[in-house]
Amino acid sequence: FGINNFHIEKLKRKTSFGISVFNLSNAIMGSGILGLAFAMSNTGIALFIILLVCIAILSAYSIHLLLKSAGVVGIRAYEQLGNRAFGSPGKMVAGCIITVHNIGAMSSYLFIVKSELPLVIQAFLGKHENTGEWFLNGNYLIIIVSICIILPLALMKQLGYLGYTSGFSLSCMVFFLISVIYKKFNIPCPLENHGNSSQTPLNITDDFCEAKLFTINSQTAYTIPILAFAFVCHPEVLPIYTELRDANKKRMQQVANISILAMFVMYLITAIFGYLTCWIPQGTLLLLHTYIKVDPLDVLMLCVRLAVLVAVTLTVPVVLFPQILFPDKPFHWARHILIALTLISLVNVLVIFVPSIRDIFGIIGATSAPSLIFILPGIFYIRIVPKEQEPMTSRPKIQAACFAGLGFIFMVMSMSFIIIDWVNGESRSGGGH
Template identity: 40%
Template sequence: MPGFLGYSSSIAFFFMLYFVVVVVVKKWSIPCPLPHNITILSDAFQISNSSDSDCTPKLFIISSKSGFAIPTMAFSFLCHTTVLPIYCELDRPSKARMQNITNVSISLSFTIYLISALFGYLSFYAHVDSELLLGYDAFMPRDIMVMVVRLAILLSVLLTVPLIHFPARKAVVLMLLGNRPFSWLIHIITTLTILSVVLLLALFVPDIRNVFGVVGSTTSTCLLFVYPGIFYLKIHPGPLRSFDSIGAVLLVVSGFIMGIISFSIIVNAWINDS
């Protein structure tokens, strides 16, 4: 039987599945282009669609916002920290079972990300907001399905918090206190501190893309590209000129380049927007 993390993750997945269904369905509820002489205002953005060119999908759009794309994708697939907690909750833990769970989870996540991103773009085109649900406020502020999906996203985030919080709390305790005996006082203080920091970021950071961009271009690129390559080179007994070692070196170099370029673009975008 799966443990707490398995149940919470499964429920959160179905909430996200409902989110995808709503994004797909609402694509045909938003007219494009909007009728002439109509301008819709919202706190999220201002839209004045009056030409068919605004409704033509483009395969690539290069702008200052492009620097947020790769870090956000890197952050989305950063699941390294959840592997060990999930592995410990398996009924019969094994490397093969964990690999199957990882493959299925990443495949389902990729499918959800792809469908929601595709239909979100086809709904708003150049006016896609960094937080997709905010875009619907301009067209259907009191739509029942959108309001329910907001609640579903809220519950999904709440249910997936333990997946990230458990290893984060463990890492903080190990870094600050080492392998000292378990203490409920330290456990509670660490938990409240981490949750308070997350809450403050959620309340005072105006745009979530800034969080995804910074974290994605720094920690995510390191965990996804740089560290795996370095660890492989450290433990692999083969020569540095072997095919696998060259691949690891390229992984490290590409991770550094990707992180530096993305972070530079993000900082430059902040400077231009200020």
């Protein structure tokens, strides 16, 4: 679920190695984990593992480039590296990309609220299906949650205790992971109707219950953006580096490698067990949302939903915190309130009108994620590391250039495939109805 991307506090007491690993793991962990089973169902197990390994290794290399660049100039902030590399335009571009990514992250969190909160209320009321009341309408609920919970927390002058929600967020995801593993061994395939007999049948065939190693379809285009979105933590790396006790590049790289490895294992287990539960419809992205199709009143999944809902709701103000947009300026209430209202309104409009969280993962994962992981670290490294130290023809500089180029290719290809899928989807729905 991540920590604050811009706000850097200089702590009097430095952070230990273990706590730094915990903090960076939290920065990596995000709502993307809920879409990993969907991603695996559209690639197959073997192709998914290959892609996951590649993204994890490339993320670690990207952090190496950032740490090397920061070490040369002694800067510990992502946007300041942009300023050092390209002046004010570089700082502005880096800041805008981080802001776009944050808006995407907030949108994904609120989309979870929109999808899951009606189901939780429905379960508490003992209903097996949504009967259409206003309090079961996700659009109304996210507006209410934004006004009553997120806005007051975002308007606080200091982040304070909100920083501690990262620990709770990670605990929720561990709870979610355990529940996914447990459910794998408790749900038959093909699925027999549970609960209310009036439930809509899922029409799942025996063939669907066979795990596939390789699969390619129209939804495969979303897999790499979802994985990239799930591994973005790069704006948080330098602030965590700043707070690390006995900080040096090698020690911080070890923090990054351990954090990425831990999240790799967690992501892989979640994806495999979610996919092997096998009754999950391919059109359903949020793994949590699919369990409602088995038993709408399942107590375990109700607890998981509640935990995740509380976690994402409390994480939104940390990501949104208005003061982070102007870290160098003195606090001003009017600006603070105006930015908070603007951002919350923008995110609410996005969540209400974007039809699927898949589109949020796809767009953000195909634009800001490759920029933060591939393109910016590569070009910052090329510009910041002196030519006397590493000429442009040196292997590290050539690798960094290829790395940035790979990110650009990935961005263009992902967006192209996603747009093609949108066009084909609209033509299919237009022809079908």
